[in-house]
Amino acid sequence: MGTELDNSLLEDILSQVRPLIGRGNVADYIPALAEVSPEHLGIAVCTTKGEIFRAGDADMRFSIQSISKVLSLTLALTRYQESEIWQRVGKEPSGQPFNSLVQLELEQGKPRNPFINPGALVVCDLLQTRLTAPKQRMLEIVRQLAGSADLNYDRHVARSEFEHSDRNAAIAYLMKSFGNFDNDVITVLHTYFHYCALRMSCEELARTFVYLANKGQPLGSEKPLIDARQARQINAMMVTSGMYDGAGEFAYRVGMPGKSGVGGGIIAVVPGEMCIAVWSPELDAAGNSLAGIAALELLAQRIGRSIF
């Protein structure tokens, strides 16, 4: 089946991909993200049995950015009928950058999927309607899933995003003009930027998202967060849209559902077995961690896993 998964395998993989550092670019359209050193490199795996493997900067927290879009969708699935969500946002890959406005205008303000910025903003709008304190509620859930009571938002990153929010604000106002946005745009942007500014380590991410490998069941919890069918559906959408314009390349090279963030993190799921989280801040042209994808590709090969 492949090499056995252990810490030394992960260390070996990191040493193989480290030479790629220098070939990508740290995101700088959010100035606070550009302050992060490109030299960081970490990986962690959490199995459905709760075993943890890790290497490099696996304990160092970073801005999870768009990885939070999986959490906001999950939270929406616990508060809404599925049909109420899917009449506001689609399930198709966009074939466009994550913050593009073009398609949104052509498609009457209905975003293609919940993982591009417009889709995540609609999901945040839905949460704003049904939750009295959406930022606090998200923190409670993530702290519980990650098993870290001190996990928090990076206020510096959230403020930096807010100060450079023209494009996301334009996206939200465009959707409002089409009647696909109910709440005050500024309030929802505030919630969205905080979700993106969650600071988590690879180990915390791997623990948090292992419910996607475990039929919706979080580690050490009696209650499923979402049902097995919903977990499968999220994984399916991660395959088609989790890596934006890079989804095809990621499916080809890694062969797992994945979700990236412009902070350089990626989570990947092996259904029934494990969640993997990697972090390397330099991104490729599609906005996905360059060395992170290479590390996942190597790991998939070495342990002999792919959903295909």
Ligand code: DON
């Ligand atoms: O809204 C934004 O542009 C960022 N807060 C999140 C973008 C992101 O992480 C896209 N992922 N690769």
